[in-house]
Amino acid sequence: MEMTTEKTKFMIETTDVDLFYGTKQALKKVSLSIKENQVTALIGPSGCGKSTFLRTLNRMNDLIPNVKTTGNIKISNEEINQAKVDLVGLRKRVGMVFQQPNPFPFSIYDNVAYGPRMHGVTNRKELDAIVERSLRQAALWDEVSDRLDKPATGMSGGQQQRLCIARVLAVKPEVILMDEPTSALDPISTAKVEDLILELKKELYDRYRDTQHATSI
Numbered sequence: 001m002e003m004t005t006e007k008t009k010f011m012i013e014t015t016d017v018d019l020f021y022g023t024k025q026a027l028k029k030v031s032l033s034i035k036e037n038q039v040t041a042l043i044g045p046s047g048c049g050k051s052t053f054l055r056t057l058n059r060m061n062d063l064i065p066n067v068k069t070t071g072n073i074k075i076s077n078e079e080i081n082q083a084k085v086d087l088v089g090l091r092k093r094v095g096m097v098f099q100q101p102n103p104f105p106f107s108i109y110d111n112v113a114y115g116p117r118m119h120g121v122t123n124r125k126e127l128d129a130i131v132e133r134s135l136r137q138a139a140l141w142d143e144v145s146d147r148l149d150k151p152a153t154g155m156s157g158g159q160q161q162r163l164c165i166a167r168v169l170a171v172k173p174e175v176i177l178m179d180e181p182t183s184a185l186d187p188i189s190t191a192k193v194e195d196l197i198l199e200l201k202k203e204l205y206d207r208y209r210d211t212q213h214a215t216s217i
């Protein structure tokens, strides 16, 4: 069932986005509008620029030397492709999950609490609640609630990827970018992550509906 708000708006709008790695052009005039409250997949041949495009949406390409991006990129109607944008704040709003699960070498709890702590949450009860909510949303709570203090690196690959999703959810992003999040996983873990993506669409839509604060994946 397609879910729409009464007034559906675009969460992401790009206009004429060009991107160069040095002299090599990887994106040419990409103009795209993506609605809120939905899961949108980008499909294309290897090397066509899918990952590059995703990274323009939270300015991750800025971390790569000699990258030049031009054009307009709006998230929730706010232009993000300009110097004055607060990149920490942007990456809180636009979270990212990568192909390889990349948990920090900390405990399961500290992985999820990392983002909220970075954004100023210090109260233990509040952090406990965020960690539980995020792990439940990532369909991981039942598997790890009795070993939150254990290293995240001891989890299976599929669990690690769901932990990375929980880590993103902990800071309540508006958009979650996932770059082939199941390609390194076995078929059972892949099915769990795919189910989770559809569950999240429904749950986050319900959660944010009242505040008109939506999440796109």
Ligand SMILES: Nc1ncnc2c1ncn2[C@@H]1O[C@H](COP(=O)(O)OP(=O)(O)OP(=O)(O)O)[C@@H](O)[C@H]1O
Residues within 6 Å of the ligand: 021, 024, 026, 044, 045, 046, 047, 048, 049, 050, 051, 052, 053, 064
């Ligand atoms: N850091 C980089 N420096 C130089 N060129 C790069 C860099 N990253 C990607 N490219 C080039 O940009 C183009 C787009 O790459 P990108 O990884 O975005 O494609 P993709 O569609 O995600 O591919 P795949 O499906 O294989 O992951 C490719 O030609 C690639 O070689």
